[in-house]
Amino acid sequence: MYKIVNKQNLNPTVTLMDIQAPYVAAKAEAGQFIILRVDADGERIPLTVAGYDREKGTVRIIFQIVGATTEKLNHLNAGDSIHDFVGPLGTPTKLDGLKKVCIVGGGVGCAIALPIAEKLHEMGCNVTSIIGFRSKDIVILEDEFRKASDRLFLMTDDGSYGRHGNVCVPLNEMFAEGERFDEVITIGPLIMMKFVVKATQPTGIPCTVSMNPIMIDGTGMCGGCRLTLHRDGENITKFACVDGPDFNGYEVDFDEAMSRGATYKPFEREAHERVCNLFKQEVK
16 A cells, blocks of 8 residues: 655646655656556556655655546545555656757646656756646646746746747747757647647757557556557557657657547546546535
């Protein structure tokens, strides 16, 4: 069992937890993920490592409440325990040699982008961060990004906070002014990453994306997290759990990934509603 030592509600649908998991904390790096089960009968879900403290033996996760399992997880509090917490899995983000990087995060994807920005900042890299949200009420991790960034652009779709517009607005402005980066790293909704890649492609700057498709076992055996890459005129199949989650954004078939990602949305909503109804009945 893995004890929850800290819980914070970052906004109405996004929660932060620090989990006592010393063996995972000892090896975790930015870009990797864990797979957890809330209880012995629960489903396995992947969550990216949002931070770690090797001395305290804790691993930070930040999750959005979208399905049954995240709803169950959110009903746990500090002092409660999670049944399984396996990791670190996946390949760490490659950061060696980078001197100037632009990090682009969207929504809850900012939780994945933050440890990368923090790691680059620790390495002495010049970090420009662009983070985007639909509106002011769901902004998360602003202060943390300011500490880890030499320059921060905060965007909201409705203009209720920061600058009005999507994350590509400041990105395109910088490119138009001739600004260069060693790499652009983007993490967030698939549609956002697709357009960040399109904005970056004319510059020839390497663009890395973090892919989080449907995943079951996290070891490459189930094939649920497969992605299609277009490389040198060929279609190549890769698995996000063992080959990623980071990929060359110019190679990813985003349209296929979005289609596959939407396959189970109706089942996810149904399961979430069912769990919510169970909790409501317990309260009564």
